[in-house]
Amino acid sequence: CAVTGCSSFVDITPQHVIPVGNYYKTEADIRATLTGAYGSLRDIYNGYWIHFELPSDNTQVFTENEGSYGEFDWLTFRSTGGVSGPWNQAYRTIASANIILDRIDGITITDELKKQYTGEAKFLRALMYFNLVRLFGNVPLVLKELLTEEEAYTYRRTPAEEVYAQIEKDLLDAIAMLPPKFTGANVGRTTSGAARSLLGKAYLQQKKWELAESTLSEVINAYTFEPDLTKLFGPANDNNSEVIFSVQYVAGGIGLGNSFAHAFAPQKSGTSVVSLGAFSNNMGTQDLYDAFEAGDLRKTAYIGVFKDGTNPKIYYWSKKFVNNVSVLNDGGNDWPVIRYADVLLMYAEALNQNNKTEEALTFISKTRVRAKLTALTGLSKADTQLALEKERRLELCYEGHRWHDLIRWGKEVSTMEAFQAKYGPIDPRLSNMSITADRKLMPVPFREINLNPLLLPQNSGY
Amino acid sequence: QQVSIHVKDASIKEVFSRLTEQTGLNFMADALLMKNLKPLNLQFSNTPLNEVLQKCFSGEEVDILVNQNYKTVVIRKKAPAAKAGRQQKQVTGKITNSTNEPLPGVSIRAKNTVTATVSDTAGMFSIAVPENDATLTFSFIGFTTKEVAVKEGSDINVVLEDQQKALGEVVVIGYGEQSSKKVTTAISRIGGSAIAKQPVATPGEALAALAPGIQVQSARGGYPGEAPTIRIRGVGSLGTSSDPLYVVDGYPLQESTQFDLINPADIESIELLKDAASAAIYGSRAANGVVIVTTKRGKAGKASFNVSAYSGMQQIAKKVDLLNRDEYIDYAKFTARLRNVTYPAVFDTNPDSLPDVDWQDVIFRQAPIADFQMSARGGSEKARYSVSGGYFSQDGTMRGTSYKRYNLRFNMDADLHPKLKIGISMAPSFSDQYRQPAGGQFSEASASETVGGRTLPSPIHSAVLMPPIVPVYAADGDYAQGYRGLKNSANGVFFQASLYNPLGVLEQYRNRVKEYRLLGNSFLEYEPLKRLKLKTSLGATLNINDQNAYIPATLANNSAPAASRSNPVIAQIYAMENQSTVVDWLWENTLTYSGSIAEAHHFNALLLYSLQKYQAKSTGATGRSGTYTSALLENPLASSDLVGSLAYSQNSFLSFGGRLNYDYKNKYLLSAALRRDGSSRFGPNNRFASFPSVSAAWRISEEPFMQAISPVLNEVKIRASYGETGNASIGDFTWANNIVPRDYGFGNQRTYGSAQSGFANYDLTWEKNRQTDIGLELGFLDDKYSITLDYYTRETEGMLFQKDLPAIIGYAAFYRTNLGKLRNQGVELNAKANLNLGPVKWVLEGNISANRTKVLSLGGPSSLPPDAAIFGWDNVFQVRTGDPLGLMYGYEVAGIFRTAQDLQAHPQWVTGNKVGDWIIKDQNNDKKIDENDRAVLGHGFPDFLYGLNSTWQYRNIDLSILVQGVQGVDVINGNVRHQFGIHNVNTSPEYYNNIFDPQQPEKNAEYPAPLASGVTPLNNLTNKAVSDASFLRLRNVTLGYTLPQAALRKIKVQALRFYVTAQNLFTITRYNWYNPETSVTGDSVYRPGVDQGTYPANRVFIAGLHLGF
Structure with missing residues (x-):
């Protein structure tokens, strides 16, 4: 038997999965890929709190065995630890976006859809780079589908400014390409307003105050403020008028849920908070709870209190994300990436930095008044900044803003040192904290540097 | 008489x-x-x-x-005297064996005539033969058939050679048999009786210590039905499986697990093809050696019936030393003081009111084991049969585990015609196993043991940590656990959370795996010309795996910590039925020719062509939580929310090859083979590869100049071989990339989406193993003593690696490719003595082997990403080029910071230390302790293995012992991670008495204070948790008594033997936990020798009998 004659016997291909070579041929393929890119956000934002809130003074992991979250709580980030999650997941979404952007020209599609899909892909790519640049600083800027291994090894870390420049460019494109609103079965897709808000956020983080102000000013009137703060969260209030962009989770056992309820419910609470699996991984701190003024509706609307008998340990759990779901990882609460209150407060911060303090105070007051507090007037610029910092902390608690807000304000070291000094005596675990200026960035995953030494040097302090 | x-x-x-x-x-x-x-x-x-x-x-x-x-x-x-004339003449003679004893009953046949006779009691015969051109054939069982041409004269004296003597044992090689004296490669043979006598569930377990070069590691001790990890000559691959290829009666099994269902009692012999030259004829998948299993077949003769049965008890070989109630209360108060926490008042007021539970006794038990076998073998010259049936039943020493196996085997051989033979084997088997998590952390057992992505508690680790003052059952009848028990304040919980009642798991969780298997094989052999044989065989394996699992609403675990009978968490119910069907067929054709030229040149040639195809399908249904009307319903159908699953797999192999064995006067031996294989498992560009081998041997003892000393040194053989073999043990279609679903919830509805998955490698090809072997075989005093010595070096190239890709590629984090180089080198020695000490016959066989593995290349990077030993002990294992495998990295403890002065005197952890912390050795002398101060603390692969098998026969009494030894290996004891006072769990006295107490800084202490910082038992591996795991185990002792013939005659049976056996009677080791042989990571080559919650080894006592009639 000749070699060639028989080789068909071993020439079998999988029948049950679609080979990549047969895909990306139609509009439906690109649309599904885009849906898949959104789908990857579910994983990213399911654990967003770990890297964006836990390091701050807002929340703590409160189990006896802090497991893999301790390093983020105690600011002892390790290159071999949990930093690989956000790195890998961001690039996973970026790869989907790049595949869409690279391949959309090769298919038959209407101009309108092509514009929309391109805008959405660019928004997602920008959002991912915004997360990456904040966590890691300089990161490889990949803007095309990587087809070979060799190619991947040529990438170095692009300076953060250039990453931000790309984010801005992508978002400006997205603003131009995306509609202001989606309805029906398209609710949850990103819009021009979302792109504009994210752009404002990116400007703000870079302290480009004037660009931030001008960009955000265009969002201020595009959304409406929900006057009843109890209607902001929970599956029943998904995609309410204040939502600008949120990650969509759907309960019902179809694999589209989140694990917030279990991660955030107090471990010792038995079944009093959730009916199964409570892990107290992201508990509000005493400091957060005490920061609310008397009469602030948010204190009870946003925070649940669980007292373990007379045990001095009190658990402050997030009512924003915990509702009683019956199945593990099947929560339906959406994760607000950007909501109107955030935009108002960002806008206020930009105004104040641009010396429009009085106008800034009117925006800060909006969330205060909604929480049944008095409006603020007549504060100095510096006091306004302090009021704004507090307002952001309280209004946006548990939503993953605090850590990078502190970094933007240059206060992450002083805040955490004060926190450690104040609570260290009653919580010996805080002696483990490693508070240095280097902590504003996390280490690039060891695995990545090990594979591609061009990613050296590591961020300082690791 | x-x-x-x-x-x-x-x-x-x-x-x-x-x-x-x-x-x-x-x-x-x-x-x-x-x-x-x-x-x-x-x-x-x-x-x-x-x-x-x-x-x-x-x-x-x-x-x-x-x-x-x-x-x-x-x-x-009496044969009539030949009639005179008619061109016939009478030939007479005498037949003797090599020691000149007359042989009666030898059949003598004149060729090409119907004339035949047999020799008489004096070995004499007389037969009439044609006058001219007569040849007589002398044949007798156990002797080589001899042909003698009748020449001048009429008196012939014939010496028949004992088959054993002439050619030694016959060993099975790939696609044939060969006399062991003529073998030019490294093959070890294990007789079936050594396997059958051990009370084990799977045949692999019985191979331990019986041959050099094979490591049999029962990583999970006495887990019923659990197959051990088997390695021949080290770890052959970093990227994929290092399991050998199993060939049962000529049928190469696609999955090594199929070997586990073979009935040990059916095995005639097992041959281990160790070097590449012996294995090369199985080229494609033989890189990790070949285990050839030959089952018993019928022999012509009177039907023999055999019945054997044994039954016995098992117990765990060792209990771990843990604190009892009073000791625990002392300990809890002590650590509470050090941690400045309150403890339950009852510890002071009324400690005697608390229970004193030995949790090891709660989960472990004495368990029965039993085995029953029946067989009938026999047949006529033309048709031979062997029918056997077996039943094996083993309850686990850990509650909730058990294994039953049922086997039938029917082997039939028939000569349809002098030139046409047919053979059929059918072997259906069924096994039924109840599994429980064994291995892993208390809160989270190894994922492989739990179903539905749930994490269940590890019962063994939980039992070790569960304080003795927690009762087994709470007052309301529920399983008690720490958090429901004692409070240290009105509503506070004293005990470690997520420590669940282990008995609750063992009694409530169900994971039943039923395995149905049918191995069928048939052949047709045709001999068109003398010595030319054409054989075609067709076989098929049908495997059905049926799994049924259930997690009830009352089972407390991390997903439902408060679940109990009074508080069922309906949402966590999980009921699953899963079935996978595997059909694998093989069509194999061989053409062999054996011949000789001028009586001196013997040769044997083989041509081979085969096709094998494997198809698997797995379907399942899961009844999901939340929809049950009754928590008691255990079937998925009780759920209105059924979720199905479906998976496919398939592959095919195409092979052709040839082999030539040649010898000159049994003295110079040469063998060469070439096999070419193709497999669908590899990339379309590179599916085929060739696997050549060559081997040669010189039997120096056959040389004339050796004859002088041949009475003393009867056998001297040196042999050398080189060969290449392949490995294809990767999943199917790993070379391809594809599109997988990834959905999103637009508009609160599921929207179907997709994502790219995998990184294609169209060049993916065979992993190649190149092995050189040099061997020496010696036989003394007519093989009374024999020695076999082998040295080998084995290099694996193009390992089928799961290579990491930079994460920036996004859609794939790794891909399957060929890279790197790994070397195994080793020596093996086997020695055997047959001693006759008067009435005592003593056979002593010992073996020792050493293997060294070295990573030569990783295809670029100098190391692989590090692996954790257990949860919490990260970066322990790292594969580096130039290093052996299995090195354990961690910190070396140099003492304890007892005073403020100590803090000045020794380097501190980068973020500082305090009194009570461990002093860590500053390996790089940079005056600070950080990750760079890790050092090698041990290694997970042994320096050498040895075995000793000794049998004594004195009149009707037989005694045998089997000793297994593993030397120069370490184990990481992950069971003790929580035992140094920071968690309110039980501990061992060794820990309790050695925890640093700031109030007594001078007291001898080895472990840091509970609130230690820097390196602690909790956050890093140190040398304190690494133990020498060398062991010597008395693996089997059997004492038997065979009834004397005279007595048997009265009861009309042919053979009757009673025996008692102790398996794993004792183990000598320094390791202080259950089993030094353990590995929580199974057969991982990256993380060998880690223990945490693994199943202990069993000590087994049985009594049994064999009855033949």
């Missing part, structure tokens, strides 16, 4: 029957002879049997042939 008989007017049948009673012999006579006999009157007392028989047949010329081997006496008419 003397007999007594007194009969009147008796028929010959009656006489025979009486004689049989007295002698145990069966009598046969020609029908014609008997027909003519008149009724007999016999009166004999203590008369020789022959005389009695002669009397019976007086008047006839008869030959009386006694064959003690077959217990038969044949009475036949």
